[in-house]
Amino acid sequence: MKKYEAICHEIIGQIESGKLPPDSLLPSEHELMQTFQASRDTIRKALNLLIENGYIQKSQGRRSVVLDMKRFKLPISNIESMKEVGKSLGEDITTKVLFLQKIHPDRSVAKKLQLTFDDYVWMIVRVRYFSGEAVILDTDFVNAALVPDLTKEICEDSLYEYIEGPLGKRISYADKIITCQHVNNFDKQYLDLKDYDMVVDVESYTYLEPSIIFQYTASRHRPDKFRFEDRARRLHSPK
Amino acid sequence: MKKYEAICHEIIGQIESGKLPPDSLLPSEHELMQTFQASRDTIRKALNLLIENGYIQKSQGRRSVVLDMKRFKLPISNIESMKEVGKSLGEDITTKVLFLQKIHPDRSVAKKLQLTFDDYVWMIVRVRYFSGEAVILDTDFVNAALVPDLTKEICEDSLYEYIEGPLGKRISYADKIITCQHVNNFDKQYLDLKDYDMVVDVESYTYLEPSIIFQYTASRHRPDKFRFEDRARRLHSPK
DNA sequence: TAGTGGTCTAGACCACCGG
DNA sequence: CGGTGGTCTAGACCACTAC
Structure with missing residues (x-):
């Protein structure tokens, strides 16, 4: 070390x-x-x-x-896999893979991952259960040239662990955009929404070193289970 | 420099x-x-x-x-006053002060600002208008020992500019917690909510240098006007 | 193997804070 | 004023990448 x-x-x-x-x-x-x-x-x-x-x-x-760290148990401003988050929360998180297939990207995904229609991407749809309730619906698109083999087991366990372990690649950074949106039919179908009619949408663009985009994720959270903590520092402009 | x-x-x-x-x-x-x-x-x-x-x-x-910075025009992950945000957005943002008074803190606020019931805090309630619509409701509690004099004009202009300018103090960092909540009667009364029944709640604890808490803010955003962008880095644990 | 960034050292001077 | 952190320098060696 x-x-x-x-x-x-x-x-x-x-x-x-x-x-x-x-x-x-x-x-x-x-x-x-x-x-x-x-x-x-x-x-x-x-x-x-x-x-x-x-x-x-x-x-x-x-x-x-x-400083007093007591209030800060869950820093999501870092990049963590669900497995890591669950471990630090001590919560009972399970993942169910609804869909996993190698496909050609559509226009929107091709643009996001900087690919052409001839390339391949893995499309993964996963539901995250907290204490048995379906509260997060993740849709991932992964550049198949960078991650050639994927199985249901890997997606259920930890995608990041697979990439940084057996594949020997390193995750570098992720751009995240958080917004609120009305629920759509997928949300309704797969999440235990109770009577919520909105979800928190977290879009992530994840990059490998040195700066290669390999994943786009749209993550839809039931509003009552969403929480984001961040420590922001003031950038004083130079005098 | x-x-x-x-x-x-x-x-x-x-x-x-x-x-x-x-x-x-x-x-x-x-x-x-x-x-x-x-x-x-x-x-x-x-x-x-x-x-x-x-x-x-x-x-x-x-x-x-x-890296490509195009997507990152609006960094709310830094600490910026509304005035600064408005400037960088080119949006027409105005602020209306609904309430401004020096009071004794209640139990909850006293705890958050590490004060006793005998101390004083400024309570400020402000509405932020984007293009004429009331979309953010801010409730601030400011330690009055650190910021003795406040006026409606300062609150309408920029609290941070006042603190870093005339008061000669420096803002250091802020802890933020973002969650989703049901609207309450204050939200209904003061925001143009359309038919939204939820708001995005951003709680901020703001610190002066070297590490003195001086402000607690609860900021309630109409969901369609909320957007948070962040670039998260992966923390590789040491081997 | 050459080039690059990552770590570590030793020392100088300055700016700011407190008594 | 002494002590502290902030900036800057010069040089050594290592670890990794690309060829």
Whole structure:
């Protein structure tokens, strides 16, 4: 493991164990250099990781402050598979594959994945059950040139795990667009909608390294089961 | 201006002017060092800024790739005041202040802002009009010890501009929680809801530097006018 | 193998904060 | 004023990619 990651994890451990409670101050960078026998740059990289993950807050001239992480159990602003989300939630999530077939893309999908009509995509339709209720309907289109073989078992388990494991590729980033929409017939047919007439629609464009789009997903969430948490930082324009 | 910010802006300029189109490769870090007469570290800081703002993607052993920013004109994942959002949208946004008063917080607000019942908070209720339609209802609670004087004019113009300008404080970050909820009587009374029976609820906890909570906001959006865009990065756990 | 980005080090100077 | 974090430099070595 990289040194600055190791230092970051060591400090996270101290925060989560309560040795560094919320609102307490971290040792200075100089002290941390000695503690961890590292250069200042390495310490600063470790601290930057802590900032990105919402553990601490820095400001010039003062020591870093430990933040209160209690409210932030489910960061969806990262990319996580359903399997990962379920694990961190401790919820009983199951997946059912309704449809899985290699097809030629239609006009809209071809454009989204930057393909031609002659290329192939996997179309996957999955329902996610939370405690037995069908609350999310996912429709995926995956570039079949990048992911040649897919099975029902992989789609039920974890698509991302398959891609990053056996396929040896790496997921890089995803663009997400969240909107609200009226329910359509698919939603009605496959989700336990109760009397909701709207869904939260999350469109994702997912990229492999270095910047290759491989997946477009439309994810329809029953409104009462949708929740998105994010920490936004203010971009101060340069003076 | 800091050197690495200057370099970052210079490169953004080249990307936005089309001199560095999407999918093209940046010069190597070594070449950039010579071009900008800077050390490698400074170049890397500039590139990191470009990554954080979604302009480029790096991966080891390869040159950096320019990403397509077209879809990302409206970043609500940053902290922006309504005034800033309106400016970048070119939309006709106006604000009407319905209520502005210094009060003692109730139990719920006191807890959210880490105050006691003896402290004071400003309660502000504002309606946001897009092209004449009332589509967002904001209810703010602001720690009055940090922002002693507020007027209707400031609330109608820009609260953040007032805090970062005359008050000389800096906004640091905000935690946001997005959910869907049924409309309540306030929504019905003040928003042009058409026949929608749900709203998108965005709760924000906003912090000043170094990490002082000063504001809690509940923002209720008419569903058809809500849109949230985000670029999420995959956090690979250390091996 | 050559070129690239990733990590790590050591040291300098500056800007800001607090007492 | 001393201490702190922010910026910048110069150089070394490693890991990965592409050929």
